[in-house]
Amino acid sequence: MQETILIVDDDSEVRNLLSAMLTRNNFKACAVANAHDASRHIKQDPPDLILLDIDLPLENGIDFCRKLHTKSPIPTIMLTASDDDIDRVLSYEVGADHYITKPFNPKVLIAAIKAVLRRSLELQNEKLEQKRSQYAYFKDWCFNIKERSLTHTTNGISIELTTKEFEVLQLLIEHHGEPLSRDSLIMKLYGREYNGLDRNLDMMVLRIRRKIESDPQTPQIIKTVHGTGYMFSAPIRWESSTEEILSEKP
DSSP states (O other), X not given: OOOEEEEEOSOHHHHXXXXXXXXXXXXXXXEESSHHHHHHHHHHSOOSEEEEESSOSSSOHHHHHHHHHTTOOOOEXXXXXXXXXXXXXXXXXXXXXXXXXXXXXHHHHHHHHHHHHHHHHHHHHHHHHHHHOSEEEETTEEEETTTTEEEETTTOOEEOOOHHHHHHHHHHHHTXXXXXXXXXXXXHHHSSOOXXXXXXXXXXXXXXHHHHOSSTTSOSSEEEXXXXXXXXXXXOEEESOXXXXXXXXX
């Protein structure tokens, strides 16, 4: 299946160069010059990946990426002439999957596109498996999505979580291995943008760590991704019933 790549860049030469390069590598290329046209294109025909310039007119690429990833999981690679660390950090904070500076090596860009698409497909398959499953097992814990419970598998003790704590943990588990920005978490939890000062999310993560981590000071389940947010890093095994787990035990 031929993947579609949407190019968003106000430089017509760059658009033409990228379109030709992608076509040579068996991708379907579409190109627009600004965020407004990109939004319209995404609604009509969602691409498999977006190559997004940061320095766009009217609405820059970082702001567009922030809005996009509160609504859509389309993987995004930022392209920019700037090698500024601030732009790089901001890009990852708003949900970009990769960051490449211009001028770029075509082979490096194609390799990055393939890697991001591969990871995106893995996440989609994992989420399909999650939808078929009710129980997420990690470390010594069983997370029951339908019954909204968290139980220690060794002693059978259930841990009490507030509604928001459960929602945070579920979001992190559902995006296992994927860094989630504070922007996206705040938007999903509260329906508003992160203002950079709100510490409610950080305090919730701290409380969750105290309940599930062996050592909350050096967390192994929920890790901080500096400059971005948080990531659920412990291995997860999804099961549709507890009987499957019990039957595996000697």
